[in-house]
Amino acid sequence: MRLVRSELLKVRTVSTWWVFGIIALVLWALATGVNWISTAVLVNPPEGTPNDDAQFNAVREAANVAANLYTSGQFFGLMIVMLIGVIVVTNEFAHQTATTTFLTTPRRTAVILAKLAAAGIVGLLFWLGTTLLNFLVAPLILGLYDVPSQLGTSALWQAILLNGLAYLIWAVIGVGFGVLIPSQLAGTITTSALYIGGFFAGAIVLNLLADKFGDWWNNLQLIVPPLASGLLVTGTDLPGSPPRWSGAAVLIAYALVAGVIGTLITRKRDIS
Amino acid sequence: MSDGEIVVSGLTKRYKTLLAVDGLSFSVRPGRVTGFLGPNGAGKTTTLRMLLNLVTPTSGSATIGGSRYADLRDPLRTVGAVLEASSAHKGRTGINHLRVICAAAGLPKKRADEVLELVGLTPAAKRKFKGYSLGMRQRLGIAAAMLGDPRVLILDEPANGLDPEGIRWMRGLLQGLAREGRTVLVSSHLLSEMELLADDVVIIANGKLLRQGPMGEVVTSMTTTAHVRVRTPQADGLTAALSGLPGATITPRGDNTLLVTGVEAPAIGKAALAAGVELHELTPERPDLEGVFLELTAGKAGIR
Structure with missing residues (x-):
């Protein structure tokens, strides 16, 4: 426990957390703006939109429109949290504090576990922050289009809580990657590229495959982590998409693999 | 402790x-x-x-x-x-x-x-x-x-x-x-x-x-033989006086200075007195850590 407190103190005593906080705030505002526009489109679809697309109609359900707004900022929020996880580890090598850290605690597994816990806590704080902002803004946007606030719908609360799970998991994945790529620059760039690139490349490739070979290919959204986290916050299960719990399971598996490999590497690595 | x-x-x-x-x-x-x-x-x-x-x-x-x-x-x-x-x-x-x-x-x-x-x-x-x-x-x-x-x-x-x-x-x-x-x-x-x-x-x-x-x-432990630095205006006289002592090696160092090994300082002083040679300096030289270190590590430093 004292190791977790020490790790949180490390985060708190440098400027990283508030710099990332400000970046997250700006990106959240951007995402919320986009979601505002998509809400407008979903509630009042333009003339000529076919009304027999099951997935489109499911997305249009009030609960799911609301879920989208109450979990606004997820895409970039998760990336920020992942990067914090990466930095929590790579800072130790960039500033040569790994020596001090492992002198203080020669049990390296305990150090990595403390980092996972601390990054997870920071991840949840970011979730809490964006969720509070969403609670301020989402009812206003819904109100503009005469959609009730949906706060009584269980699907909405599931989306919000699963969103929290996603923040937690991405922080853990970040720590795992940080251990795998100890260079701070390489670590942050690689993980960001994988995150953003994986999202778009995954979405485009799977769409193409689904068009050509059938809808089954859409299930592979699961194995692309940034798409899997999107599944967690859709509100109700969407037709044509894998169930939400499977997205959570896949993300947890990724986090476990990253965390375990990272720990094993750290236990063996020479610190010099 | x-x-x-x-x-x-x-x-x-x-x-x-x-x-x-x-x-x-x-x-x-x-x-x-x-x-x-x-x-x-x-x-x-x-x-x-x-x-x-x-x-x-x-x-x-x-x-x-x-x-x-x-x-x-x-x-x-x-x-x-x-x-x-x-x-x-x-x-x-x-x-x-x-x-x-x-x-x-x-x-x-x-x-x-x-x-x-x-x-x-x-x-x-x-x-x-x-x-x-x-x-x-x-x-x-x-x-x-x-x-x-x-x-x-x-x-x-x-x-x-x-x-x-x-x-x-x-x-x-x-x-x-x-x-x-x-x-x-x-x-x-x-x-x-x-x-x-x-x-x-x-x-x-x-x-x-x-x-x-x-x-x-x-x-x-590195001092196998004693070094004594002697300064005298009559270097030749001292060399002659010391050459009678067993084991003495005399190395001229210029500027009226001789480096004597194999004989302790008191013996050199006594020989000089007996020969009537004037001494300006009589210093037993101990190798310092630096000398020992350089001797021990000679040729072993550098890039490997």
Whole structure:
């Protein structure tokens, strides 16, 4: 426990957390703006939109429109949290504090576990922050289009809580990657590229495959982590998409693999 | 504080193509300052890092008070180490750097203030690490090592970057700590400083032990023959007088100076008096640590 407190103190005593906080705030505002526009489109679809697309109609359900707004900022929020996880580890090598850290605690597994816990806590704080902002803004946007606030719908609360799970998991994945790529620059760039690139490349490739070979290919959204986290916050299960719990399971598996490999590497690595 | 002995036994570290430390064995006693000497690249830092569980040895063992570092229950309360001057986050203040360590080691927060006071950094407590001079960084490292009031101190090149005043301060601090019965192991390549500071020396080169023991013994063990420097205006007369003494070798050094080996100073003085030769200087020359060191490590320094 004292190791977790020490790790949180490390985060708190440098400027990283508030710099990332400000970046997250700006990106959240951007995402919320986009979601505002998509809400407008979903509630009042333009003339000529076919009304027999099951997935489109499911997305249009009030609960799911609301879920989208109450979990606004997820895409970039998760990336920020992942990067914090990466930095929590790579800072130790960039500033040569790994020596001090492992002198203080020669049990390296305990150090990595403390980092996972601390990054997870920071991840949840970011979730809490964006969720509070969403609670301020989402009812206003819904109100503009005469959609009730949906706060009584269980699907909405599931989306919000699963969103929290996603923040937690991405922080853990970040720590795992940080251990795998100890260079701070390489670590942050690689993980960001994988995150953003994986999202778009995954979405485009799977769409193409689904068009050509059938809808089954859409299930592979699961194995692309940034798409899997999107599944967690859709509100109700969407037709044509894998169930939400499977997205959570896949993300947890990724986090476990990253965390375990990272720990094993750290236990063996020479610190010099 | 009797169990702070450091024992290194058959310690070996092989990197892909390089044998950095090669079957090294030595011990370091409590209550004394031990200098750990060797040319650059001799394996000093690798040895210290293996002792502290930061680098895994290829074979052999290193223990502190009988335990491996990794097995110490409360490492910071047993061993304090200063490894490199720059090991703190640039954007964190000195006091916060120490508090992070306190939190991890379960030490009270006020120890951070106490050790800052000890090393004279209290005025810079709230300054960020990037604003510290090299000397201040060394002091912060020493402060961190002292947090747990350890009975063993291990310092890698602590004099680097300190000004003469800082070096004198550190010498006093380390000698005081050794007098309290603690084990103090200091690596350095600054020989003159080590001669003032250390009671014992361990000299290594190419990852192998060359010599270990009390400073005086190691220095004298290298003195196979006595050297005496003699200055006289009558060099020829003295040479003639000394040539009668058995075992004497006389080497002219110019400027009325002769270097005499094989004869002790009193015998030279007596011979000069008997021959009526005027002497201006009669100095027995002891090799200093630097001479011993250079002789032992000759040709072994440099890039491997």
